[in-house]
Amino acid sequence: MRRLTTVLTATAVLVLAITLAPIGRPAFAGAWGSVDCRKTPSNPQCLVTVGTSGGPGSPGTTASSACHDPNGTVVPCSLPGVGWLADDGCYYQPATGDELAAAEAAGGILTPPAQWYVGQCGYPPVPGLTQFRVFGSAPGPQLLADMAVKALRLPAPVIRTNPSVAAQVLIRVPVWLWLDSWGDQTATASVPGMSVTATARPTRVVWSPGDGTSVACTGAGTPWSAGDDPASASPTCGHTYLSTSAGAPGNAFTLTAAVTWQVSWAGGGQTGTAPDMQTTAQVGVTVGTSQTVTIG
Structure with missing residues (x-):
């Protein structure tokens, strides 16, 4: 699948690989391991379904693509309460509270629409590895947008x-x-x-x-x-x-x-x-x- 390559176009690219002290987020514990895409690749949580419009010279189509980590392993596209998969294999959601304060202390206060996100990396997660990253729009919609744009089929004049x-x-x-x-x-x-x-x-x-x-x-x-x-x-x-x-x-x-x-x-x-x-x-x-x- 086409990975998340255009998310940062609206902002300066800034990735801080910062290992944080464990921050209590119960959602992490419950979501990891809830689905094994290698054993159940047809699980809806592992797939993005893409449909195209029909028309003269461009018949409609429907197909599904799996989400992959940087190593090519099929992994969930998103995890409830954890976040959305990005191109670095981390699952991101907006940073808030202590996480946001830590990100701003390390990388500065951002001007919207740029926003700090915090990612839990790996599937299953690498213990203790939490990464901050700046996105100009939410990773989830952007990932789907990239796939939808790639699927466009334009008829020849x-x-x-x-x-x-x-x-x-x-x-x-x-x-x-x-x-x-x-x-x-x-x-x-x-x-x-x-x-x-x-x-x-x-x-x-x-x-x-x-x-x-x-x-x-x-x-x-x-x-x-x-x-x-x-x-x-x-x-x-x-x-x-x-x-x-x-x-x-x-x-x-x-x-x-x-x-x-x-x-x-x-x-x-x-x-x-x-x-x-x-x-x-x-x-x-x-x-x-x-x-x-x-x-x-």
Whole structure:
């Protein structure tokens, strides 16, 4: 599974491996050993279930992934009263009381949303090893968000034009450009008691007609219909070729559509964003000149 790698992006990375004097937390004793994921790997506490949305070119799917410690051993994703598994093999929950005071004494007082967390490390725990760490958002939702984002399946752009690129396009004749399959895609990662949904939203398409120019559009473009004037330009997204494709590879231009998707997530009382994604598609376009035939 994709481990917790982006939790600290909102804050400076600060990990203090501090062995504390035992701090009374009865929840530790009861939760450890309550489930052995190596013996019962299908236990819901050991799995994250991920489901993706369906749509044209992107059928919905459902699958489960196990949670692992840094050694690759399957371990619980979370432990009631103890915390959430992070990439270092520790189970974290917000530091409070004496733990928070100890963390602030060692590493300073933080500015929100940065927050001190205390982790009990290992499964079963390493005796006496308690570690402080700064997170910009709660480890549980972030872990599920990482998995949901990774599971997103974005359809490739489906390019449409008028005049159709299946025939020769003429210079100085406006070409309407638009895309099919334009809409949000989602994926949800869940464990018992919590789910996080990642959403990828198409926001922009950059067309590269192949003649050295580019056209940026904020939406899918306007589909041409039989009632539209074929000599008119698209009201939202189009291009007019001013040179033929003679001399280009295969005597055709390569028309490319590159779609930018903004990615966000929400769940577990948290929200966040992930890096933009991009999908592309290409078609060949033969561009020529109109021919006049003289009789007589």
